[in-house]
Each structure stands twice: as C-alpha cells, then as structure tokens.
Amino acid sequence: MQDKIVLEAANLKKYYHRGSEIVKALDGVELKIKESEIVSIIGPSGSGKTTLMNLIGCLDKASAGSLKIGDTEVASLEENDLIKIRRENIGFVFQRFYLIPTLTVRENIELPLIFAKKSINEKKLLVLLEEVGLKGKERIQVKYLSGGDKQRTGIARALVNDPKILITDEPTGKLETEVKGQILELFKSLSEKGLSICIATHDLELAQATQRIIHLQDGKIVPREKSDLYY
Amino acid sequence: MKFFVLAYKNLKRRKSRSFLTIGGVAVAVAVLVCLLGFNAGYQEALTSDVDKMGYQVLVTAKGCPYEAATRVLKGEAGLKFIDEDIYKQIISDPDIDKITPLLVQLVYDPEKSDGKGGFDSYSGIERSYMELKPNVKLKSGEWFSSDDADEVILGYDKAESIQKKLQKTVGDKISIPGEDTNLVIVGIFEKTASLEDGDFFLPLKTAQRIFEIEGKLTSIGIKLKQIDRLQAFEERLYPIASIQVISMSQVKGTILNLVNSAKILIMSVAFIAIFVAIIGVINTILMSVFERTQEIGIMKAIGASKLDIFKLIWIETLIICTLGGIFGSIIAIFGGNFTELLVRKVMPYAPGGRLLLITPELLLFSFFGVIIIGIISGLYPAFRAASMRPIEVIRSGE
Ligand SMILES: Nc1ncnc2c1ncn2[C@@H]1O[C@H](COP(=O)(O)OP(=O)(O)O)[C@@H](O)[C@H]1O
Ligand SMILES: [Mg+2]
Numbered sequence: 001m002q003d004k005i006v007l008e009a010a011n012l013k014k015y016y017h018r019g020s021e022i023v024k025a026l027d028g029v030e031l032k033i034k035e036s037e038i039v040s041i042i043g044p045s046g047s048g049k050t051t052l053m054n055l056i057g058c059l060d061k062a063s064a065g066s067l068k069i070g071d072t073e074v075a076s077l078e079e080n081d082l083i084k085i086r087r088e089n090i091g092f093v094f095q096r097f098y099l100i101p102t103l104t105v106r107e108n109i110e111l112p113l114i115f116a117k118k119s120i121n122e123k124k125l126l127v128l129l130e131e132v133g134l135k136g137k138e139r140i141q142v143k144y145l146s147g148g149d150k151q152r153t154g155i156a157r158a159l160v161n162d163p164k165i166l167i168t169d170e171p172t173g174k175l176e177t178e179v180k181g182q183i184l185e186l187f188k189s190l191s192e193k194g195l196s197i198c199i200a201t202h203d204l205e206l207a208q209a210t211q212r213i214i215h216l217q218d219g220k221i222v223p224r225e226k227s228d229l230y231y
Numbered sequence: 232m233k234f235f236v237l238a239y240k241n242l243k244r245r246k247s248r249s250f251l252t253i254g255g256v257a258v259a260v261a262v263l264v265c266l267l268g269f270n271a272g273y274q275e276a277l278t279s280d281v282d283k284m285g286y287q288v289l290v291t292a293k294g295c296p297y298e299a300a301t302r303v304l305k306g307e308a309g310l311k312f313i314d315e316d317i318y319k320q321i322i323s324d325p326d327i328d329k330i331t332p333l334l335v336q337l338v339y340d341p342e343k344s345d346g347k348g349g350f351d352s353y354s355g356i357e358r359s360y361m362e363l364k365p366n367v368k369l370k371s372g373e374w375f376s377s378d379d380a381d382e383v384i385l386g387y388d389k390a391e392s393i394q395k396k397l398q399k400t401v402g403d404k405i406s407i408p409g410e411d412t413n414l415v416i417v418g419i420f421e422k423t424a425s426l427e428d429g430d431f432f433l434p435l436k437t438a439q440r441i442f443e444i445e446g447k448l449t450s451i452g453i454k455l456k457q458i459d460r461l462q463a464f465e466e467r468l469y470p471i472a473s474i475q476v477i478s479m480s481q482v483k484g485t486i487l488n489l490v491n492s493a494k495i496l497i498m499s500v501a502f503i504a505i506f507v508a509i510i511g512v513i514n515t516i517l518m519s520v521f522e523r524t525q526e527i528g529i530m531k532a533i534g535a536s537k538l539d540i541f542k543l544i545w546i547e548t549l550i551i552c553t554l555g556g557i558f559g560s561i562i563a564i565f566g567g568n569f570t571e572l573l574v575r576k577v578m579p580y581a582p583g584g585r586l587l588l589i590t591p592e593l594l595l596f597s598f599f600g601v602i603i604i605g606i607i608s609g610l611y612p613a614f615r616a617a618s619m620r621p622i623e624v625i626r627s628g629e
Binding site (some may be wrong): 054057059060079080083086087092094098099100102105111114115116157158159161 | 233234237240241243244257525526529530531532533535536539572621622
C-alpha cells in the first residue's frame with residue numbers, strides 16, 4: 001500500500017480573465033501525489049504555483065480538467081460539498097500564516113474542529129502541540145508569537161482535522177533560515193507517519209530537501225532542464 | 232470554544248465601537264419602554280384620579296372645556312363663581328342621588344416650597360362632601376363643630392408638611408396668609424393618593440366669609456342615581472345660562488384626547504430612535520465584516536461553511552442587540568423616575584399616581600422586540616459575509 005495515490009490531477013486548467021485578455025494561470029497540469037510523500041512544486045513567481053495549490057486544496061474551482069482526492073472526483077463539486085472534502089482530507093498552510101490574531105494558539109488550532117462540528121480531544125491536541133513544538137505556548141495570543149511559532153500554529157491548525165494531504169504555499173517564505181530547517185524537519189517527521197505533503201516554493205534549497213521536485217513554468221509542468229530555475 | 236465565544240471575542244476586539252452601538256440600542260429600548268410605560272401609567276393614574284373624585288357630574292361656571300377639565304382635576308374647580316341659589320334650585324332634581332356644594336379658593340403663600348412661594352388650595356365643603364367621596368375619611372380628629380366655625384381639616388400631605396414645618400397638629404391654630412382669621416385644626420383626612428391630599432378644608436360658610444364671597448360656589452359635585460340618566464339631567468339644567476355640566480367621563484376623555492395627540496408625536500420619536508439604532512447596528516456589523524474580509528476568507532479556507540459564517544456574524548448582531556436590550560431595560564427602570572419628573576413638568580395635567588407603569592410584560596415586549604430587530608438587521612451583513620469567496624480574499628492579502 002506504499003504507493004497508494006491520495007491526489008490525482010489530470011489536464012488541470014485555470015484561466016483568468018483580465019479585461020479582454022485571458023491569463024492561462026494553469027494550462028493542463030498532470031500531478032499525482034502518493035501517500036507519505038513530500039513533493040515540492042517549484043517555479044518562478046507567476047508560474048502558477050499558488051493557483052495550483054488553491055485548486056488541489058479545493059479552495060478554488062478549475063476551469064477544466066479532473067481532480068481526484070482519494071476516490072472522489074471533486075472538479076464538478078459545488079462549494080458546500082467541497083467544504084466537506086476539504087475538512088476531511090486537506091490541511092492548508094499559508095505563506096502569511098493567516099491566523100486570527102486575537103485568538104490564542106489553542107483557539108486558532110481548534111477553529112477547524114468548531115467548523116467541522118467535531119468535539120475536541122484533549123489528549124490528541126496535546127500530542128499535536130508537542131509534535132509541532134508549541135507545547136506550553138497554547139495560551140498565548142498569536143499576535144505575540146514569532147514568525148516560526150506562527151507557522152507552527154498554522155501547521156497545527158492544518159493538522160487538527162487529521163488530513164490526508166498537507167498543502168502548503170510558500171510555507172517558509174516569511175521565515176528565517178534556521179526556522180526553515182526546523183519546519184522542514186517537522187514536515188519530514190509528519191510524512192513518515194503517513195501524511196502526504198505538497199510544498200509550493202521558489203526556494204530551491206527547500207525543494208531539494210524533498211523527495212520529488214516538480215517544475216512549473218507558465219502554467220505547465222516542464223522537465224528540469226527547461227526550468228528557469230536552473231541548477 | 233463555541234461560535235458564541237468566537238462572536239463575543241470579535242466584538243471585544245472593537246470595544247468602543249461595539250459599546251457605542253450597544254449604547255444606541257439601549258437608548259432606543261429605554262425610550263420605547265418609557266413611552267409605552269408612560270402611556271399605560273398615565274391612563275391608569277388618570278382613571279383612578281377620576282374615580283376617586285366620587286362624583287360623576289360637576290356643575291361649574293361656563294368656560295373653555297379644556298381649561299375646565301384640567302382645573303377640575305387640579306382641584307381648582309373653576310375660579311369663576313356660580314350662585315348658591317343654583318344649588319338650591321337643582322338639589323331637588325329627581326335623578327340626583329348625592330350632591331355637595333364646593334368653594335375652592337387659591338391663596339398665594341410666599342413661604343411655600345422653602346420660600347419660593349406658591350398657591351395653596353382652600354376648599355369650602357359641607358358634610359355631604361364625605362358622603363360623595365367614599366375614600367375620604369378622617370384619620371384623626373373630627374368634623375367641624377359647626378357650619379361656620381373657624382376650623383380647618385387638613386389633607387394628609389398637608390398635615391405632614393405642617394407638622395414638619397410648624398410642629399402643629401390637631402388642636403393647634405394656623406393662619407391663612409393675607410387673612411386675619413386664625414383657624415383651629417380639628418381633623419386630618421386619610422391619604423387618598425390624589426391632589427386633594429395637599430389641600431385645606433374649611434366649612435363652606437367659613438370659607439365664604441373669610442374670602443368675602445358670600446352666597447357663591449365654584450362648583451357642585453353630583454352623583455346620579457343612574458349614570459344613564461345623565462343626558463336627561465343635563466337637558467334639564469340647560470336653561471340655566473351661566474353654568475355648564477361636566478361629566479367626569481367627559482373630563483377623562485378630554486384629557487386623554489390631549490395626551491393621545493401628544494402620544495403620536497412621542498411615538499414618532501420612539502420609532503426614529505429605533506430606526507437610528509437599527510442603522511447603527513447594521514453599519515457596525517457591516518463595517519466589521521468588511522474589515523474582516525480576509526479573516527472570513529481564512530475561516531472558509533479552514534472549513535467554515537457559508538452557514539457557519541452567516542451564523543457567526545448573526546450571533547454578533549444578536550449579542551449587540553441583547554446587551555442593548557438589557558442595558559436599555561435597566562436605564563428605563565432607573566431612568567423612569569427622571570422621565571416622570573420631566574413629564575410632570577410638561578403635561579397639562581399630571582395625575583397623582585405613578586405616571587410610568589413599567590411592567591415585566593412591557594420590558595419583555597421591548598426586549599423581544601429588540602431581539603427581533605437584531606435578527607432582522609443582522610441578516611444583510613451576515614449574508615454579505617457568507618457570500619465572500621475565500622480564494623479572492625486570500626489572494627488580496629498576498
Ligand atoms: N485572480 C486572478 N485574476 C487574474 N489573474 C490572476 C489571478 N490570480 C493569478 N493570476 C495570474 O495567474 C498567474 C499565476 O499566478 P500565481 O498562481 O499566483 O503564481 P505564483 O504563485 O507561482 O506566483 C499570474 O500571471 C497571475 O498574474
Ligand atoms: Mg504564489
């Protein structure tokens with residue numbers, strides 16, 4: 001079962017209209033993510049990384065193509081059904097953390113549970129806090145946290161619903177090098193426990209530390225040689 | 232942590248704004264409660280005042296009906312006089328059950344109200360007065376020793392103030408400002424909770440002598456055997472040109488008419504206050520929705536449904552309105568006395584009882600009214616918030 005596919009995108013397209021011009025932010029992307037795998041999507045700014053993350057994170061709808069989360073085809077689903085898929089399968093981590101500043105670490109982490117109408121499992125929550133390295137900080141209002149701890153809170157919030165895939169858009173973009181390493185270690189230990197992680201980044205160093213690198217260029221997946229980010 | 236806590240924390244973030252909005256709602260509720268309470272209270276107080284008068288019909292000198300109506304209830308009973316002969320003429324009317332002649336005189340007392348000065352009311356009465364007014368009883372002392380004795384019976388409140396100011400009570404002598412005669416206090420009436428509690432009562436003949444208006448009355452109080460004989464009775468008195476017959480139900484009607492026309496104005500004020508409060512609530516919530524666009528997007532991204540967001544914003548509105556309702560009720564209960572004072576100053580006639588009748592039912596009515604308003608005014612902002620798309624919101628933050 002090591003090679004079980006948790007996410008599969010086929011010919012995924014996303015077009016934006018900018019006035020009369022059509023922007024092909026994603027132009028036929030094929031992507032498979034397996035269980036327990038860390039994949040990085042790398043590409044220069046404007047290549048379509050965020051668009052791709054939002055689509056596979058079920059935050060946005062594709063213009064065309066298919067997207068399967070587990071065994072469910074989600075491309076044609078409406079918002080309310082997408083929410084259910086998202087709650088059960090996906091954790092999302094943002095570059096700018098997107099925490100609610102006046103709530104505490106713990107309250108921020110509990111938020112997805114409230115929306116999913118799930119009860120809070122004290123023991124599990126403690127394990128999670130320990131895992132992401134926030135033990136003892138659960139009562140602090142997040143606006144007083146360092147960038148690293150903010151992102152740990154963001155990760156814990158993404159994990160609290162036991163997702164199958166963790167989707168992260170430039171998760172270390174706002175963090176210092178040292179903290180970046182710690183977050184990467186955290187991702188690695190999470191994936192060892194079965195979580196699939198997809199990281200969008202333009203940071204080559206971070207990408208190289210993952211198992212698989214996918215190059216994105218002008219909304220398409222390209223071989224390494226064709227990427228602008230040569231190395 | 233539940234939705235409620237989340238909503239509460241959101242409001243706490245914008246303390247001064249939330250507080251002002253709650254204040255606006257509270258004022259609207261307080262105004263509504265006071266106005267409705269005043270309405271009920273005034274009507275009740277007036278009815279009880281009129282009932283306590285004991286007589287159904289009052290005969291006075293001709294004059295303006297509005298003026299007469301308020302004067303009658305203030306106990307002034309018309310400062311124009313009628314001839315005592317008229318009393319002798321109608322006393323044998325077959326429809327009359329009880330009848331009593333009255334002479335009311337106002338005397339200026341420069342020492343009244345701690346030296347500010349004011350009028351005291353002196354009523355010349357006969358024994359039949361007691362028969363007409365079932366709730367007028369002697370608390371202490373006794374009735375006048377003769378028809379024209381220099382004696383006085385004090386209304387309950389008047390007796391108290393004289394006791395306090397002059398340390399005088401039954402058996403002591405008092406004087407009328409500006410007159411030579413001294414009067415012996417022979418009795419004190421029980422409390423009637425009407426304006427007459429503040430009056431002096433003398434034998435009719437004594438009053439006529441002291442005020443030098445012999446053979447004159449200001450009014451005649453009458454109780455009919457049957458109230459439905461009123462019209463026939465009035466018609467029989469019609470030929471006497473100098474008098475008018477005022478029925479107490481007419482007095483009540485006249486005053487209620489005055490009050491009712493004021494009521495429409497007052498109600499418009501209440502509705503404006505409520506309207507302004509609603510706009511305030513919608514504005515506050517809508518502003519906080521727009522300010523939190525990104526936050527709402529995030530909540531949607533981490534699993535909040537449209538309904539969740541709708542609920543959250545709606546609960547915020549309800550919290551504002553509920554708190555406003557609670558504070559408004561408290562203001563109404565404690566501010567009611569102040570309103571009552573104000574009303575007594577501006578109304579043409581303020582009855583003796585409590586003017587403001589704030590009942591639990593009224594408070595409940597206003598409270599639920601405000602909640603319903605909250606439910607309605609929360610709809611639009613909640614709808615706006617719920618229909619925000621997470622993706623655009625998150626993009627805008629990049
Ligand atoms: N809402 C939008 N409307 C129009 N164009 C958009 C929108 N979102 C993204 N784009 C365009 O789509 C392309 C891909 O953007 P994005 O996915 O943000 O790339 P990346 O995250 O790799 O920088 C860019 O050219 C961007 O300008
Ligand atoms: Mg991006």
